Amino acid sequence: MASRVEILNDGGFRSDGRKQYELRDIVIDLSQQGSADGSVVLSHGLTQVSASVFGPREAKMRSQTLHDRANINIEVTFAPFSMGERRKRSRNDKRVLDFASTIKATFEPAIQTKLYPRSQIDIYINVLQQDGGVLQACINATTLALAAAGIPLLDFVCAVTGGVQSASPLLDLTTLEENDVPHLTVAVMPRTGNITLLTMETRLHVDRFEEIFQLVTSAGHVLHKEMKAAIKDRTRTLVAAMSVAPKAVGEKDPLYSERMDDS
Amino acid sequence: MITFTSFPKSKDSFSYTAAKFSAVDGNDMDVDVYGDDYGEDFDSGTKLTYPGESITSSYDYMRGHGTFIDQGNVISSVAGTIERVNKLVSVRAIRTRYNPEVGDLIVGRITEVQPRRWKVDANSRQDAVLMLSSINLPGGVQRRKLESDELQMRQFFEGGDLLVAEVQAFFADGAMSLHTRSLTYGKLRNGQLVCVPPILIRRLKSHFVSLPCNVDLILGLNGYIWVSKHIDQNRQPGEEGLDAESVYSNQNEAIDAPTRMAVSRVTNLIKVLASHFVPLSDVILLEAYEWAVENDVEVKDLTQPDICEGLIATVGTKG
Numbered sequence: 001m002a003s004r005v006e007i008l009n010d011g012g013f014r015s016d017g018r019k020q021y022e023l024r025d026i027v028i029d030l031s032q033q034g035s036a037d038g039s040v041v042l043s044h045g046l047t048q049v050s051a052s053v054f055g056p057r058e059a060k061m062r063s064q065t066l067h068d069r070a071n072i073n074i075e076v077t078f079a080p081f082s083m084g085e086r087r088k089r090s091r092n093d094k095r096v097l098d099f100a101s102t103i104k105a106t107f108e109p110a111i112q113t114k115l116y117p118r119s120q121i122d123i124y125i126n127v128l129q130q131d132g133g134v135l136q137a138c139i140n141a142t143t144l145a146l147a148a149a150g151i152p153l154l155d156f157v158c159a160v161t162g163g164v165q166s167a168s169p170l171l172d173l174t175t176l177e178e179n180d181v182p183h184l185t186v187a188v189m190p191r192t193g194n195i196t197l198l199t200m201e202t203r204l205h206v207d208r209f210e211e212i213f214q215l216v217t218s219a220g221h222v223l224h225k226e227m228k229a230a231i232k233d234r235t236r237t238l239v240a241a242m243s244v245a246p247k248a249v250g251e252k253d254p255l256y257s258e259r260m261d262d263s
Numbered sequence: 264m265i266t267f268t269s270f271p272k273s274k275d276s277f278s279y280t281a282a283k284f285s286a287v288d289g290n291d292m293d294v295d296v297y298g299d300d301y302g303e304d305f306d307s308g309t310k311l312t313y314p315g316e317s318i319t320s321s322y323d324y325m326r327g328h329g330t331f332i333d334q335g336n337v338i339s340s341v342a343g344t345i346e347r348v349n350k351l352v353s354v355r356a357i358r359t360r361y362n363p364e365v366g367d368l369i370v371g372r373i374t375e376v377q378p379r380r381w382k383v384d385a386n387s388r389q390d391a392v393l394m395l396s397s398i399n400l401p402g403g404v405q406r407r408k409l410e411s412d413e414l415q416m417r418q419f420f421e422g423g424d425l426l427v428a429e430v431q432a433f434f435a436d437g438a439m440s441l442h443t444r445s446l447t448y449g450k451l452r453n454g455q456l457v458c459v460p461p462i463l464i465r466r467l468k469s470h471f472v473s474l475p476c477n478v479d480l481i482l483g484l485n486g487y488i489w490v491s492k493h494i495d496q497n498r499q500p501g502e503e504g505l506d507a508e509s510v511y512s513n514q515n516e517a518i519d520a521p522t523r524m525a526v527s528r529v530t531n532l533i534k535v536l537a538s539h540f541v542p543l544s545d546v547i548l549l550e551a552y553e554w555a556v557e558n559d560v561e562v563k564d565l566t567q568p569d570i571c572e573g574l575i576a577t578v579g580t581k582g
Contacts, residue, residue: 032538035458037358037359037360038358055360055388056360056388056389057360057388057389058374058382058384058389058390067436070388112331112340116388116437117436117437118389118436118438119388119389147313147314147341147342148342148358149358149359150341150342150343150356150357150358150359150360151341151359152314152329152331152340152341153314153315153340153341154314154315154331154333154338154340155314155315156313156314156315189315190315191315191317191338192333228313228315228316231313231314231342232311232313232342234342234357235311235313235342235343235344235357236311238357238358238540239311239344239357241539241540241541242462242463242540242541242542
């Protein structure tokens, strides 16, 4: 594989035409899906993930309620058609469960669960297309869905994947690059700069770590700008839509309306 | 390089300049978002915020809902609009679950029967509780604290039943307690439930609305709306024509075809308005209904996007 495809060619371009530090296109669709409180479809290039948030709501299983904070429940499903090779993963696949618990651990420091004792926040993630950076896409989608659902967050959580190809760092890897290059995923909370996740499934030389880590963290800040712009845009649209409607008879203020007739 | 499609195109027609927030146009509270002492401390001009944005210094202002304090700053924790009352800064989330307050009228669904209480789904962060002692027994009988009452609970409300109630109090953990101790509250029948985002239902003088098309509405503050057949004046609760036994009846009355049509039409109109995030009131619903009748729009046509656009355009301009 590596012999046929050059990860980084002499001109400094990668296999999909990007430069070393270039991120893929990001598409954020925050439109309403079904009865979810917050939902998003997020694409990083060809990787596409949809996330829906329900809650905080009454826990379906009483054993899961925590008396001092909300319980976060994350379920991840990989669509059978999401990869080149059609493959059905069972719900109890070890890797999938592990993946979900990684995401849960990432968000536990970011969600203000203390405000909702005895409740449950359900997050359903559906991986629709995989082309590298699935974990980063899932984390970013979850952040956006949580923000859209009005769940109190300490900050956005922005995740980016980075790798090192023979001493030159790369950002936002595709499947092709992930198979070939040692890589890591970092989730950063941009306001404080706290890192809520750092995973490495491959071996990376310790001397390279510092550089790629710094680079990925700063890429997280770039993603943060896009994510907050999308959230602000949605808030603005909704607020504008609400103000268009005519007011009720004699209504001065929506909060303190005085209506003449209620026959 | 970077593209955004964060919302369907249809809503882009609303220009942001039209946006004014509820806190701004004068009510009695001292709320002026553009106040003199405001500009420096706040990110002035924008009254919209997102999680993690620093709003102001915590030494000069108190934090309200939707905010937290970190390193001497008041920071927003939800996406929504900033509101300020004197020194209290809070952020109201644009989309969130229902936040109950005592006295609110809600529509809910029984999820569970427990000893001496029912659990009610009310679109809130926890299920509400309806105690056996806070319902009216049929015929206004005083409750004799007997075991037989507890055994008969399912004759009043069963799992899946819909009811209209009022928020009575809160428990220590924030769960709400309901009561139906008024003749206007109780079990619902002869109609259909619609769910909308709770922020679209404003507090009105009366949440029981009668439309002239033979349809009654109950606008629950939790975003659940009950659309039902109109009940005649003399059979309204409290009048002598009311049959005491029918209060907890599970049987629908006979509903004729035009009424069914009207109920479905109102239901669909509410869905259309809610999907375009238009706040609901009796005036708007009436206007929308008249528009539907005038333009001869069939009930099923209300599910088509282009017709919905026409409706939203009409309702928006009349105001």
